[in-house]
Amino acid sequence: MPQLSVGDDAPSIVLPAVDGTDFDLSTFKGKRVILTFFRFDSCPFCNLRVHRLVKRWGEFPEDTVMVGIFDAKLSALKKRMKKHKVPFTLVADETYEHFLNNGVKKSFFRVMLAPLRAPLTFLETVVRGYIPLTLSIPKLSTLPVDILIDENGKIAEAHYCRDTVDHLPIERMVDFAKGN
Numbered sequence: 001m002p003q004l005s006v007g008d009d010a011p012s013i014v015l016p017a018v019d020g021t022d023f024d025l026s027t028f029k030g031k032r033v034i035l036t037f038f039r040f041d042s043c044p045f046c047n048l049r050v051h052r053l054v055k056r057w058g059e060f061p062e063d064t065v066m067v068g069i070f071d072a073k074l075s076a077l078k079k080r081m082k083k084h085k086v087p088f089t090l091v092a093d094e095t096y097e098h099f100l101n102n103g104v105k106k107s108f109f110r111v112m113l114a115p116l117r118a119p120l121t122f123l124e125t126v127v128r129g130y131i132p133l134t135l136s137i138p139k140l141s142t143l144p145v146d147i148l149i150d151e152n153g154k155i156a157e158a159h160y161c162r163d164t165v166d167h168l169p170i171e172r173m174v175d176f177a178k179g180n
Contacts (some may be wrong), residue, residue, distance in 0.1 A: 001100060001101050001102065002103050002126070002166050003103030003113055003160055004103060004147060004158040005006075005156060005158060006154075006156065006157065006158065007154055007155060008158075009079055009156065010025060010026075010029075010030050010033070010035075010100065010147075010149045010155065010156060010161060011093065011098065012025065012026060013025040013035075013069070013098050014026075015069065015093055015098065016074050016091060016094060017072065017089050017090065017091045018077055018078045018081055018086075018090045018091070019089070023089055023091045024066070024140075025149075026153075027146070028036065028065050028149075029151075029152070029153045030061070030151055031065050031151060032064075032065065032095075032149065032150060032151055032156075032177055032179070033067065033148075033149040034064070034065065034066040034146070034147075034148060034149075034173050034176065034177060035066075035067050035096075035147040035148075036049075036066075036067070036068050036069065036070070036144060036145065036146050037069050037099055037102065037104050037144055037145040037147075037165070038050075038068050038070045038071075038144055039070070039071060039139060039142045039144060039164065040071050040072050040074075040078045040132075040139040040140075040142070041072035041073075041076045041079075041080040041081070041092075042080060042132035043132065043164070044109075044116075044130035044132060045121070045125060045130075045144075045163075045164040045165055046070070046103075046144070047080070047084070047125070047128075047130040048121065048124060048125050048128065049167055050081065050084050050086060050090075051128065051130075051170040052066065052170065053066070053143065053170065054084055054085065054086055054087065055167065056089050056170050056174070057088075059110045059170075059174045060173075060174055060177050061178055062108055062124075064088070064177045065088075065089075066075050066088035066089065066177075067088065067090075067091060068086075068088065068089070068090045068091070068094050068174075069091050069092075069098060069099075069111060070090065070091070070092055070093065071096055071099060071139050071142060072092045072094070072119060073092060073094055074092040074094065076157050077090060077092045079095065095096075099142065102141060102145070102147075103145075103158075103160070104145050105143050105160065106141040106142050106143065107141055107143060108140070108141045109156075110143060110162060110163045110164075111140060111141050111142075111143070111163060111164055113134055113163045114135060114163040114164040114165045114166075117165065118165045119165060126178035131140075142169060143160065143161050143162070143163065143164065144161045144164060144166075145159065145160050145161060146161070146167050146168040146173075147159070148168075148173070148176045156176065157172075157176070
């Protein structure tokens with residue numbers, strides 16, 4: 001499927017959340033939404049990104065809608081994310097359907113560049129203990145995507161990461177959530 005572009009309608013996504021509810025993106029029309037397609041539940045860079053978002057959560061407006069979609073089994077995602085005490089929604093796409101439908105790309109080469117491009121970030125994943133105990137080769141090559149959806153349900157920005165550490169700056173996400 002093609003990548004999402006500015007002005008496109010937000011995708012239709014209904015997935016199970018770690019809090020036991022079913023997340024339905026369409027119910028958030030009228031609100032700004034920050035949506036990220038992460039890799040797998042034990043991805044070191046994804047866990048670090050979640051950690052950083054949690055750490056800076058106080059900068060976001062109280063009514064911020066943020067959703068992280070993982071290519072993971074719901075039970076594994078619940079177990080892995082429990083330690084983060086995540087204040088936003090995390091969902092599991094156990095079939096990879098929504099990744100495929102929204103143009104999420106795979107590249108072993110670009111995934112391998114991340115530790116070389118950002119060695120301190122890689123070191124931080126190791127220091128924090130974000131070491132995957134299990135790896136799935138097909139999941140290893142997924143590249144994250146950050147999507148900002150406006151109040152009208154339209155894509156305001158779609159950032160298809162060039163590697164596993166190339167996310168939108170958190171400052172950009174905070175500004176978007178504040179209406180800037």
